[in-house]
Amino acid sequence: MTTTRSNIETKCVLVPDLTDANRNWFAKLVIIEKSPIRYGKDTGTPYQKYIFADASNNTIQASVYDRDIEDLDPILQLHCTYYIGNAWITKIASPFFMASSPYQLTISKRTFIHAVPPDNALPYEHCYQFTPFHELHSFIGDDNTRISILCVVIHALPPRTVPRGNRYVPIQEFVVLNEEKRPLLFTMWEEFLPSKGAQLKNLIPHQPIIIIARPKVNTHHTISIGTQATSIVIFNPQIPQAALLKQWITENTTYMQTVTREKLYDKAHQRVHPPIPSQLREIYAVDPATQQTKPFWIKAEIRIRNNNSRFYFLSCPNPTCMKPTGADIDTDFTCFFCRMTYSRPLARLRFETQLCDNTGLLIATIEDDYAESILQTSVHEVIRMEQTEEQLDIAAINSRLQNTHYYIQVRNTTRSVQFTHNPRYIIVAYLPILPQPHIASTTHPSNTESEASGSTAIPAPTTDDYTSTSRLAIASASESTNKEERSQLQSKHPLDPSSEITPKRHKP
Numbered sequence: 315m316t317t318t319r320s321n322i323e324t325k326c327v328l329v330p331d332l333t334d335a336n337r338n339w340f341a342k343l344v345i346i347e348k349s350p351i352r353y354g355k356d357t358g359t360p361y362q363k364y365i366f367a368d369a370s371n372n373t374i375q376a377s378v379y380d381r382d383i384e385d386l387d388p389i390l391q392l393h394c395t396y397y398i399g400n401a402w403i404t405k406i407a408s409p410f411f412m413a414s415s416p417y418q419l420t421i422s423k424r425t426f427i428h429a430v431p432p433d434n435a436l437p438y439e440h441c442y443q444f445t446p447f448h449e450l451h452s453f454i455g456d457d458n459t460r461i462s463i464l465c466v467v468i469h470a471l472p473p474r475t476v477p478r479g480n481r482y483v484p485i486q487e488f489v490v491l492n493e494e495k496r497p498l499l500f501t502m503w504e505e506f507l508p509s510k511g512a513q514l515k516n517l518i519p520h521q522p523i524i525i526i527a528r529p530k531v532n533t534h535h536t537i538s539i540g541t542q543a544t545s546i547v548i549f550n551p552q553i554p555q556a557a558l559l560k561q562w563i564t565e566n567t568t569y570m571q572t573v574t575r576e577k578l579y580d581k582a583h584q585r586v587h588p589p590i591p592s593q594l595r596e597i598y599a600v601d602p603a604t605q606q607t608k609p610f611w612i613k614a615e616i617r618i619r620n621n622n623s624r625f626y627f628l629s630c631p632n633p634t635c636m637k638p639t640g641a642d643i644d645t646d647f648t649c650f651f652c653r654m655t656y657s658r659p660l661a662r663l664r665f666e667t668q669l670c671d672n673t674g675l676l677i678a679t680i681e682d683d684y685a686e687s688i689l690q691t692s693v694h695e696v697i698r699m700e701q702t703e704e705q706l707d708i709a710a711i712n713s714r715l716q717n718t719h720y721y722i723q724v725r726n727t728t729r730s731v732q733f734t735h736n737p738r739y740i741i742v743a744y745l746p747i748l749p750q751p752h753i754a755s756t757t758h759p760s761n762t763e764s765e766a767s768g769s770t771a772i773p774a775p776t777t778d779d780y781t782s783t784s785r786l787a788i789a790s791a792s793e794s795t796n797k798e799e800r801s802q803l804q805s806k807h808p809l810d811p812s813s814e815i816t817p818k819r820h821k822p
């Protein structure tokens with residue numbers, strides 16, 4: 315490898331020229347992301363992922379596999395520039411799309427790799443474009459998003475296990491922040507824990523700044539982010555944006571302590587954001603036959619569905635478990651989900667609602683704080699009434715709810731395709747909208763879907779933490795464009811602890 319610098323420079327092409335038709339090439343590339351060593355799901359083969367950028371900020375992903383890792387891992391360093399030549403180029407399948415190029419490089423010991431001296435290196439600072447926290451809600455459920463987040467990690471929650479597919483897996487949740495002062499939960503899934511989880515936990519006293527590239531944005535905890543297969547976490551990046559954040563941290567230590575002490579990252583303090591138009595659906599367009607794993611929004615009225623079922627159920631009191639139990643309300647029991655022994659079950663509100671818009675009707679379950687705000691009655695009061703054989707006045711509650719429209723976020727929790735004739739929906743978030751007196755609410759079209767989905771009594775309890783609204787609180791929206799709606803919804807500051815359960819209570 316005696317090629318001189320100038321010689322190679324003239325041969326170098328940009329990323330768009332790197333295609334599977336190009337078999338003899340050199341490129342000058344800077345590493346802007348580097349993953350730890352991971353293992354193939356099916357094969358167990360070790361691999362390492364890189365993202366390279368060229369001088370025009372085109373990016374291409376690269377992988378090193380198996381026995382090449384040991385030799386190339388020490389050579390290929392984050393933020394260093396290399397001349398790379400004749401790595402194998404293949405087209406990528408879209409689920410693993412990480413960079414701007416639809417191709418990827420496979421780098422091996424046969425690949426030409428030559429480190430570029432620092433005085434001729436490519437800049438990399440401009441390669442990072444960060445998404446503000448307040449824009450995250452528009453990426454919910456978009457698994458293929460290539461956004462990045464810059465944040466400081468201030469706290470680690472106790473490790474816990476959650477259901478994933480047919481088994482329980484460990485996760486680690488962190489509280490992250492940036493200058494926007496919107497504390498966010500960041501979940502590291504099991505494949506990231508050995509390499510990055512422990513390292514990050516140890517760094518927390520030093521307020522580590524991290525880049526989370528390609529997080530999954532989801533609605534657990536109103537808005538939260540988590541790792542997915544294509545995510546890469548970069549620790550303490552040496553870029554100007556991180557230096558600014560570092561400065562902000564030194565000026566906001568009191569606020570950061572408050573976040574941890576008062577758990578401002580908790581659901582009770584999180585805001586529900588109104589949906590963007592592309593997330594809104596009319597009920598007739600909700601297809602119960604498809605397995606809708608992503609939550610969707612509808613704009614509808616809510617009615618309590620009086621089907622003579624209980625308005626509550628009993629669950630494990632362990633806040634990280636909350637699974638249903640058949641135990642009696644005043645009997646100690648052992649939870650076989652989390653192994654908690656001899657505790658009283660926790661009573662939680664849960665009942666069915668009918669959600670109606672001008673196009674149809676959907677049966678959905680509502681739970682916990684959301685359920686309480688609809689009933690305006692606590693679970694203890696509901697139990698007391700049951701014990702004294704009093705009846706909840708459902709007609710009166712429905713009459714109060716009439717003419718109030720809500721943005722309602724719904725998730726299909728139907729577990730198996732064989733049950734799709736009987737889909738189960740659960741309300742995961744909702745926001746009241748001011749009453750709209752001109753919309754007649756009494757003429758909902760009778761529809762067969764409601765009959766089909768309404769034939770169950772109380773649906774079987776969901777076992778998925780992420781489909782449960784447990785501990786969800788109602789918060790105010792801040793981004794409504796409707797002036798009246800905004801003044802109505804902003805009556806409580808989102809960080810005001812008293813805003814925990816404060817949907818506006820409308821008069822009928």
Ligand SMILES: [Zn+2]
Nearest residue numbers: 630635649652
């Ligand atoms: Zn439990």
